[in-house]
Amino acid sequence: MPADTPRTPPRVSATFDRATIAEIQRAAATGIYDIRGGGAKRRLPHFDDLLFLGASMSRYPLEGYRERCGTDVVLGTRHAKTPIEIRIPITIAGMSFGALSGNAKEALGRGATIAGTSTTTGDGGMTEEERGHSRSLIYQYLPSRYGMNLRDLRRCDAIEIVIGQGAKPGGGGMLLGQKITDRVAAMRDLPPGIDQRSACRHPDWTGPDDLEIKIEELRELTGWEKPIFVKIGASRPYYDVALAVKAGADVVVLDGMQGGTAATQEVFIEHVGLPTLAAIRPAVRALQELGMHRRVQLVVSGGIRSGADVAKALALGADAVSIGTAALIALGDNAPALEAEYQALGTTAGAYDDWHEGRDPAGITTQDPALAARLDPVLGGRRLANYLAVMTMEAQAIARACGKSHLHNLEPEDMVALTMEAAAMTQLPLAGTDWYPGKAPG
Amino acid sequence: MTAATVIDLDVATVRDLNARLQALGRDSNLGPVHVRHPRGRHALAVGVSAPVDILLDGPVGYYAGGMNDGARIVIDGNAATGVAENMMAGLVRVRGDASQSAGATAHGGLLVIEGNAGARCGISLKGADIVVGGSVGHMSAFMAQSGTLVVCGDAGEALGDSLYEARLFVRGAVRSLGADCEEKPMGAAERALVAALLDRAGMAAIDAASFRCFGSARRLYHFHVDNAQAY
Amino acid sequence: MCGIAGLFLKSPALEGSLGALLAGMLDVLAGRGPDSTGFAIYGDEAAAPGMAAGDARVRLTLRGLAGADAPGLTRAVAAGLEGGDADLVLRDDHAVLLVPEAQEAAARALIARVAPSARVVASGRRIELYKGVGLPAEVATRFDLAAMRGTHAIGHTRMATESAVTVAAAHPFSTGPDQCLVHNGSLSNHNALRRTLRREGLAFETENDTEVAAGYLTWRMRQGMTLEAALAAALDDLDGFYTFVVATRTGFGVLRDPIACKPAVMAETGDYVAFASEYRALAGLPGIEAARLFEPDAARVYVWERAA
Structure with missing residues (x-):
């Protein structure tokens, strides 16, 4: 055959693409499913598929930097004697000590406090670092009840009952042993170094009717002072939000599938749950139908990155948003300066997600003392505060352009959708039309 | 003998009761508190830190003695779901039966159930001790991390599933063991542990040597594909 | 739940x-x-006067009868049934219609005609x-x-x-x-x-x-x-x-x-x-x-x- 005869070039299957083949090979070699941190990485309909209209002649904008655009929000006004007052509608999501280093938890507390917002514990109990440096600290109440005790329950500012998270609604978990150091193990009453398995249901209640009784107990334990949040992973948000309200929640936290996790099966992260964008409208509808919109506050999380995302979530009906992954990036996660070290771990800056392995060069998702010492909690806190300030200013810029003197006055009608998918999910009109899929004619 | 303080729940609210009990400091020397007419109400005597004697005079609802932190609570009747859940310290004694998830995630103190306990007794136990005079239901001591469960009667299916370092003692029949739970030798130290707990539970007449001991086989402590069916 | x-x-x-x-x-x-x-x-079990031993009446619980005219409805059903045996007791927007068991199907058909808003939600002797x-x-x-x-x-x-x-x-x-x-x-x-x-x-x-x-x-x-x-x-x-x-x-x-x-x-x-x-x-x-x-x-x- 002559050398210049055209040949069929190697063709990679769309079904069995390189990543798929590599995963089959990896599974066959190791016999364990792929576990990683972070949230869904596939492309999903998201806030990028929405646009604000801005003011022009039919609406008048506010003057940037001069005319006030409020950002404060109060969480937990329904039943609690002492609701949480935060200056910006962006809170820090629950991430455990164990998943994160003590320094990282402290940095989150410092940053949130500078910004005037709250931070949240995680599946591992409350550390002194975060309590000491957090103005408002939300204490998560999880199926494992690791580190759950009466003292911390009474020194938190709100209690968040975690039913699910966006990365894995319906799932428990398994955290491999590398990160179960002596301190983490002691806080969780576990032997050090072993794989920690987490249950998917709470040990002493199942379902909203029993949740109502659990909430009553938590209120009795804390003198009806603290707001009770209920966190759900986005799967059936219309029903779940309604049930959380019926069970007595003060605040509902709704986490979409872009929301991160410290360690979960890749298959769970990528194939279970709803995108954040798709979850908000049904959640808000449930609150509206119950007459509870803005009375039971809705906090949305999962892939919030910028002030635009904040503004869009609020315009769709959320009262606040929560960030996790973005906060870690602000602290220094996946920093390009660490590229050589990421390469050594077989990855690259911007793609590192093996948070469960505890070898994070940025010192954030680790319990290795030498690595953890790399993160200066004061500096990290400052970086987080800067980022929160930028997001807030961005959201204000958009709100002022829409003529709003408070972020909470953003409305769905201030936006349009860029794609059919986003239009269908949000019931916002496709840009340039007055139509969305499913809208009745006329 | 101090006269008992009587709180009648046909008159006072649960909030009144708990507020009063929670206001007592750890150095409280208040005499016994007699709570009348509990009638299955929920969240009775939760989060009490004072070393006070509390009698709940009849059947109680969910989470009685929840997060108890030093009180000595006697329930003269049956207890519903989650009695003494997440107890930190002290004593909760149920004179009747307890429903599911008795002593769930309890960190410290002693829970005594004179009758039977339902499913998931001692689930995710984190250091407390539980003595059950009768039998326990299925999935008891599921994921129990530390502490001791002593069962004078029988145990239901899947005892000690996914067990960590809690120790389980059963005198009667065990319907089945859960994943990673196995029988361990009953030595002198184990007999002494059981005898001491039975003594504290007021059941010293039962022979500690008649119990069998169960603990974690620790095969799930580090993932291996051949154990995948056990997860 | x-x-x-x-x-x-x-x-x-x-x-x-x-x-x-x-x-x-x-x-x-x-x-x-x-x-x-x-x-x-x-x-x-409800038997009507004159029924043979072993026969019984069936109770049909009807829903969707708010504001219904009970005597009129009873008459309308009775008139359409063989033997004319029917009783109807109205309770709020529900009613219980008693008819001979053998005529249940006929009674259901009549109800569908004379009270189209009604639904039969349960039936049986008791x-x-x-x-x-x-x-x-x-x-x-x-x-x-x-x-x-x-x-x-x-x-x-x-x-x-x-x-x-x-x-x-x-x-x-x-x-x-x-x-x-x-x-x-x-x-x-x-x-x-x-x-x-x-x-x-x-x-x-x-x-x-x-x-x-x-x-x-x-x-x-x-x-x-x-x-x-x-x-x-x-x-x-x-x-x-x-x-x-x-x-x-x-x-x-x-x-x-x-x-x-x-x-x-x-x-x-x-x-x-x-x-x-x-x-x-x-x-x-x-x-x-x-x-x-x-x-x-x-x-x-x-x-x-x-x-x-």
């Missing part, structure tokens, strides 16, 4: 108080189910079934539950999970003669099972998981199974979480799934067997202090039967 109450009398002495006792039990369970309330109550949106105290008052008598009854307070807050989706569900069921929990395979049962000829009115469970038991009993056997079969075929209380003309059954997360507490005395989601609902029953209290085991069928 719900509260359940059931009361099965052994002693005729309490039959006059059955409705009042059930009303008290349901009221306590309002928190578990604030959306709607329903109950089924089993009265005496069962009457009432449900409405609202808290148990309101619903019980609307139907005057406290004045009802009978041999056994089950009731339900509903916190709607995935189907609408409507009367149709309220429990109990009755899918066969003198049969009904209430449920606390959430089934996970009801959609596929509903399709199977539809192919088997059962009709379903809602998307509610509980109606599928009721229909499943009806299907099994139609195949000749006893209530006990049908419940045992349900353990294999129904997936998810459930505590069921079921009633038949003479029977009373309880079943919990193998995981048994949803609460259940029972009390038995010489006079009755009682079921509730929480002990609080049993606390007002006569002689409760001396009752044998127990929790039904997971995956174990409990059935009580009384003489027909």
